[in-house]
Structures are given as C-alpha cells and as structure tokens.
Amino acid sequence: MSFALAAGGDDTDTIAMPCSSGVSKMFEPCKGHPNLTGCERRMHLNGAMTEGRGLVLIVEDEPAIADVQRLYLSEAGYGVHVERDGAAGLASIRSLRPVAVVLDVGLPTMDGIAICRALRESGDWTPIIFVTARDDEVDRVLGLELGGDDYLTKPFSPRELVARVRGILRRQDGPPTPTPLTLGLIVLDPGRRRVSVDGADVAFTSTEFDLLAKLMSAPGQVFSREQLLSSVWGHVDYGGGRTVDVHVAQVRAKLGEANPIRTVRGVGYTAES
Numbered sequence: 620m621s622f623a624l625a626a627g628g629d630d631t632d633t634i635a636m637p638c639s640s641g642v643s644k645m646f647e648p649c650k651g652h653p654n655l656t657g658c659e660r661r662m663h664l665n666g667a668m669t670e671g672r673g674l675v676l677i678v679e680d681e682p683a684i685a686d687v688q689r690l691y692l693s694e695a696g697y698g699v700h701v702e703r704d705g706a707a708g709l710a711s712i713r714s715l716r717p718v719a720v721v722l723d724v725g726l727p728t729m730d731g732i733a734i735c736r737a738l739r740e741s742g743d744w745t746p747i748i749f750v751t752a753r754d755d756e757v758d759r760v761l762g763l764e765l766g767g768d769d770y771l772t773k774p775f776s777p778r779e780l781v782a783r784v785r786g787i788l789r790r791q792d793g794p795p796t797p798t799p800l801t802l803g804l805i806v807l808d809p810g811r812r813r814v815s816v817d818g819a820d821v822a823f824t825s826t827e828f829d830l831l832a833k834l835m836s837a838p839g840q841v842f843s844r845e846q847l848l849s850s851v852w853g854h855v856d857y858g859g860g861r862t863v864d865v866h867v868a869q870v871r872a873k874l875g876e877a878n879p880i881r882t883v884r885g886v887g888y889t890a891e892s
C-alpha cells in the first residue's frame with residue numbers, strides 16, 4: 620500500500636522549519652498556521668491523518684519547500700511522497716501511480732516540462748500541477764500545452780496548493796456513470812472518461828476532458844472563463860483565464876474538424892454543433 624509512504628513509514632514525522640531556510644521568501648504567511656513563521660519550531664505530522672485521499676507525489680529539489688508542501692498536503696489527508704530530482708520523480712510517478720503530481724519546473728537531471736512531456740507521450744494522464752517562478756510565463760504556457768492541468772507561481776500560500784490539488788481531484792469524485800453526452804460526431808462518456816470522434820477514441824488529459832464535458836453539458840450556453848475555472852479547476856484566480864485559453868486550444872486541436880467550441884468575444888466559450 621502506498622499509504623505507508625505518507626509519513627516515511629513512521630507514525631510521526633518531524634519537520635524542522637529554520638527561518639534561514641528561505642521558506643519565508645517562498646511562501647506567503649498563513650494565518651491558520653502560525654507554526655510556519657516560527658523559528659526552528661518543529662511540527663509533527665500524524666501518519667494516521669494521511670490515509671484515505673490517495674497519494675500525491677511532490678517533485679521539488681528545495682527541501683524547505685518540499686517539507687511545507689508535504690506538511691500541508693498530509694494534514695489535508697493525502698499520502699505524500701517526495702522526490703528531489705527529475706529522473707527519480709518520473710520513475711516514482713510511474714511506479715507509485717499517485718492521484719496527482721506537484722511538479723517543480725526547475726529540477727536537477729530532468730526538468731518538470733520534460734517529465735510532463737514524457738508522461739503524456741506514454742499515455743499517462745496523471746493530473747499535474749506545475750510550480751513555476753512568478754515571471755516565467757513561457758514555462759507556464761509550455762507546461763499547460765504539454766498536458767499540465769494547472770500551475771502555481773512562487774511564492775504561493777501552502778493552502779492554495781491544497782486548494783488546487785483538491786480542485787483537480789474533486790472532479791474525479793463525481794457520480795460514477797452519468798449518461799454519455801453527444802454533440803455532432805463527438806461522444807463523451809463521463810463514466811468511462813472517454814471521448815470519441817466518429818467512433819474513434821481521442822486521448823484527453825483529465826482537465827481537457829472535464830473542460831469539454833462542462834461545455835458539452837449545455838450546448839449553446841456561453842461560459843465565461845471565470846465560470847470554467849471555477850467549475851473545472853475548482854478556483855478562480857487572477858490571470859487564470861490564460862489557463863482556460865491554453866486548454867481550449869488543446870481540446871480544439873485534438874478534435875480537429877469536429878471541434879464544437881466557439882469563442883464568444885469578450886465573454887468566453889460555448890460548444891455547439
């Protein structure tokens with residue numbers, strides 16, 4: 620069972636948070652967690668709390684950041700496994716089969732973008748949340764285009780990270796077998812999470828699938844970028860419209876001539892036959 624990894628195989632795991640570690644620079648202060656600002660203060664993870672929501676794999680080479688991510692995700696009920704370099708991260712994603720990956724872009728041996736590309740090319744659609752530098756728009760867009768599901772820019776609140784992971788995974792907790800949706804030549808089956816065009820399967824990432832499902836759930840209805848962010852990603856944040864645009868472009872490219880998504884200038888998107 621992968622849950623044994625959650626707290627290093629022990630019931631309690633202690634993380635030191637020295638104030639010289641750079642954590643204060645990388646993370647905004649968190650009101651609900653005053654311990655985070657404490658100097659050399661030690662926090663305990665209770666292994667029992669980490670069971671039940673599945674394993675999240677963190678690939679992050681800065682130990683102080685990885686420790687905070689591990690702490691918050693563990694407290695939110697996820698099992699957590701951390702890898703410090705890219706090649707080991709890719710190997711662990713393939714062997715441990717996590718429910719989601721929190722993927723730093725700048726990593727030793729293999730960067731986060733290359734990891735995402737390798738996974739998607741091999742048909743692995745594990746949800747990926749990229750962690751990028753604030754001013755690196757190129758990495759953000761490239762990451763999404765290669766099949767990333769969402770991104771966070773440093774510095775970010777650890778609570779925001781938990782919200783993003785929940786947002787991505789919440790969609791998979793829906794009703795088990797809703798009715799397939801049909802629009803033109805496209806059939807989208809929410810139960811099997813499959814899309815076909817004229818009978819031929821088309822491979823989608825989890826986020827692309829949910830975006831198309833949302834649009835196809837109400838043909839002709841116009842959804843704003845904010846509505847789509849809220850419904851599909853589980854959050855609305857400043858600048859998130861770009862995330863929607865990049866994913867819409869990916870969905871359109873995959874559907875080719877069968878694409879039903881139309882841009883409604885100044886408003887958002889709609890799907891219609």
Ligand code: CA
Nearest residue numbers: 680723725726
């Ligand atoms: Ca890094």
